[in-house]
Amino acid sequence: MASIDENIKAASAKHPLVSLGDGKQYTYGTAGFRMKADLLEAVTFRVGLLASLRSRKLGGQTIGVMVTASHNPAADNGVKIVDPMGDMLEQDWERHATTLVNASSDDELAAIYNKLAVDLKIDLSAPAKVIYGRDTRPSGHKLVAALADALQATNTEFVDYKLLTTPQLHYLVRATNTEGTPLSYGKVSEAGYYEKLAEAFVRALRGRRVQGNLIVDCANGVGGPKLAELLKYIPKDKTGFHVKIVNDDVLRPEVLNLDCGADFVKTKQRAPPSPKPVPGVRSCSLDGDADRLIYYYVDAETGFVMLDGDRISSLAASFIGDLVESAGLKDELRIGVVQTAYANGASTNYITQHLKLPVICTPTGVKHLHHVAQGFDVGVYFEANGHGTVLFSSDALSAFKTKEPQSPAQKDALDTLAALGDLINQTVGDAISDMLLVEVILAHKNWTLSDWAMTYTDLPNRLVRVEVGNKDLFRTTDAERRLLSPVGCQDEIDEVVRKYKDARAFARASGTENACRVYAEAATRSEANELAERVAPAFSAPPPLSPSDPWLQDWDHLFWLIEEDEERERRLSPSYRRINVDRIYKEPKYLTNGEVDWDEWAEDKWDEYKWGKWDECD
Numbered sequence: 001m002a003s004i005d006e007n008i009k010a011a012s013a014k015h016p017l018v019s020l021g022d023g024k025q026y027t028y029g030t031a032g033f034r035m036k037a038d039l040l041e042a043v044t045f046r047v048g049l050l051a052s053l054r055s056r057k058l059g060g061q062t063i064g065v066m067v068t069a070s071h072n073p074a075a076d077n078g079v080k081i082v083d084p085m086g087d088m089l090e091q092d093w094e095r096h097a098t099t100l101v102n103a104s105s106d107d108e109l110a111a112i113y114n115k116l117a118v119d120l121k122i123d124l125s126a127p128a129k130v131i132y133g134r135d136t137r138p139s140g141h142k143l144v145a146a147l148a149d150a151l152q153a154t155n156t157e158f159v160d161y162k163l164l165t166t167p168q169l170h171y172l173v174r175a176t177n178t179e180g181t182p183l184s185y186g187k188v189s190e191a192g193y194y195e196k197l198a199e200a201f202v203r204a205l206r207g208r209r210v211q212g213n214l215i216v217d218c219a220n221g222v223g224g225p226k227l228a229e230l231l232k233y234i235p236k237d238k239t240g241f242h243v244k245i246v247n248d249d250v251l252r253p254e255v256l257n258l259d260c261g262a263d264f265v266k267t268k269q270r271a272p273p274s275p276k277p278v279p280g281v282r283s284c285s286l287d288g289d290a291d292r293l294i295y296y297y298v299d300a301e302t303g304f305v306m307l308d309g310d311r312i313s314s315l316a317a318s319f320i321g322d323l324v325e326s327a328g329l330k331d332e333l334r335i336g337v338v339q340t341a342y343a344n345g346a347s348t349n350y351i352t353q354h355l356k357l358p359v360i361c362t363p364t365g366v367k368h369l370h371h372v373a374q375g376f377d378v379g380v381y382f383e384a385n386g387h388g389t390v391l392f393s394s395d396a397l398s399a400f401k402t403k404e405p406q407s408p409a410q411k412d413a414l415d416t417l418a419a420l421g422d423l424i425n426q427t428v429g430d431a432i433s434d435m436l437l438v439e440v441i442l443a444h445k446n447w448t449l450s451d452w453a454m455t456y457t458d459l460p461n462r463l464v465r466v467e468v469g470n471k472d473l474f475r476t477t478d479a480e481r482r483l484l485s486p487v488g489c490q491d492e493i494d495e496v497v498r499k500y501k502d503a504r505a506f507a508r509a510s511g512t513e514n515a516c517r518v519y520a521e522a523a524t525r526s527e528a529n530e531l532a533e534r535v536a537p538a539f540s541a542p543p544p545l546s547p548s549d550p551w552l553q554d555w556d557h558l559f560w561l562i563e564e565d566e567e568r569e570r571r572l573s574p575s576y577r578r579i580n581v582d583r584i585y586k587e588p589k590y591l592t593n594g595e596v597d598w599d600e601w602a603e604d605k606w607d608e609y610k611w612g613k614w615d616e617c618d
């Protein structure tokens with residue numbers, strides 16, 4: 001019989017790693033490995049090896065692997081690991097994933113696999129189990145086949161759940177690991193997920209009925225068929241829950257996330273163009289793997305109104321906060337809200353000043369929010385983009401079920417809270433579960449979306465993506481709200497921000513793209529735009545020269561440009577120097593005892609630029 005090492009090498013040979021060139025490495029980032037799908041086959045195979053190691057390390061508990069690229073275009077895909085309680089992979093192991101995935105040969109892969117086992121004291125003959133699912137991307141088939149090869153090569157038991165939303169896989173991982181224990185999370189099946197949500201939805205409504213229809217845009221992703229399935233479990237007559245699913249075409253992969261879905265709505269700040277929005281109708285959008293949710297409606301007079309993650313967060317915090325008070329648990333349970341720097345300042349004010357709840361700001365990425373929310377008895381966390389959930393501590397869940405009610409009102413509050421404990425996905429943000437939560441709250445409050453929108457007024461804001469030479473130069477502090485480097489950039493931002501009322505702006509490197517993001521918020525829309533436009537150029541590299549630029553053919557313009565020395569000025573500006581600091585250190589002729597002669601550098605670069613232009617015009 002072949003040894004595991006030989007099996008790994010033989011299977012790995014079928015899934016060769018594609019080099020990224022320039023010594024670039026694959027990295028396990030905020031959302032696992034995510035990129036063009038044709039780069040991911042070997043990566044997914046290797047993630048399978050790591051998942052099996054992780055299961056063996058954790059005494060044979062089941063580990064999950066999800067193949068999805070969420071709201072990205074259809075040509076992308078991604079792969080990420082889910083820990084036994086349905087949480088995201090422990091941060092220390094992200095490093096191991098990166099090391100294993102970048103092995104340069106099949107032999108080196110087997111060697112790193114064995115070294116990890118030795119270093120982490122993993123018994124490779126112990127049992128291991130992995131379950132996995134994928135979104136609707138056609139590339140998912142090939143990737144899960146590579147994953148299965150890795151699991152077979154390492155004698156790992158596995159279950160292929162085929163098409164799932166990301167939160168469904170998280171549910172299944174936790175349900176599998178808690179099956180038959182007092183902490184059982186639900187039946188270990190997709191149907192078990194629907195049964196749990198539908199039952200808790202009816203219970204949480206407490207006899208109330210949902211008012212009006214709801215249109216759900218499913219981004220042409222996996223949320224479409226899964227929501228349709230869930231609806232079969234919810235009695236319409238009893239709940240009044242009438243849903244119209246739109247953008248649910250999963251047969252044409254090219255339409256996935258195209259001009260629809262939660263990311264489109266949030267970033268474009270408008271409703272999907274198709275189907276044509278019906279004024280006044282309550283609508284929401286999920287993203288491609290159904291873990292983000294954004295509500296909105298189109299008002300015949302005032303136009304598009306969006307209710308994003310910050311709104312869902314404040315709505316949930318206010319509703320649950322009131323219930324906790326009515327249940328007589330206010331002094332026993334700590335409620336808190338967790339946001340990122342992208343949360344609208346008006347939502348933060350509303351939560352702290354009106355709801356009187358503490359708000360903690362963490363770096364971007366739900367794993368950071370989730371971790372901090374676990375520190376509360378009721379931890380509400382959402383990213384502005386609509387990804388989030390509400391976590392209940394075990395003390396809170398047991399109080400909801402065991403506290404002796406002193407009045408019918410107290411009993412009602414306790415029963416509603418207990419139902420919410422089952423309705424809200426405790427593992428990860430779940431658009432379908434969050435949508436049911438919002439519907440329950442609106443029904444309890446007898447609110448329309450416009451009532452909800454009136455709780456506070458969003459500060460106008462603008463998010464700009466800036467291409468930079470090297471995003472790793474950007475280091476931040478204070479939950480990403482201030483730049484530490486490039487040195488001096490933060491002072492420039494502060495100086496600009498001071499000129500505006502109620503303004504705030506920050507810049508950080510994206511964790512998912514090779515770019516920086518600049519966020520600006522101010523009292524009026526035009527000021528927010530202006531602020532973003534004044535901050536963003538401080539980071540952007542000069543536009544690349546292209547001989548086909550029309551103005552290059554225009555002698556007058558070119559002459560004017562050189563006369564004005566506009567570009568020279570730009571190259572002498574402090575911000576331009578800062579973003580080029582890594583380039584200059586590669587050109588030692590400008591360095592004397594570690595000091596850069598900026599003027600000489602700028603003059604030389606200007607000459608190169610100027611004469612380059614003349615050459616191109618010849």
Ligand SMILES: CC(=O)N[C@H]1[C@@H](OP(=O)(O)O)O[C@H](CO)[C@@H](O)[C@@H]1O
Nearest residue numbers: 030031365366383385510511512513
């Ligand atoms: C401004 C913004 O929306 N950033 C998103 C985006 O992260 P970046 O690090 O900004 O690229 O993708 C993350 C993963 O989906 C998500 O958690 C986060 O909220």
Ligand SMILES: [Mg+2]
Nearest residue numbers: 070287289291
């Ligand atoms: Mg998603």
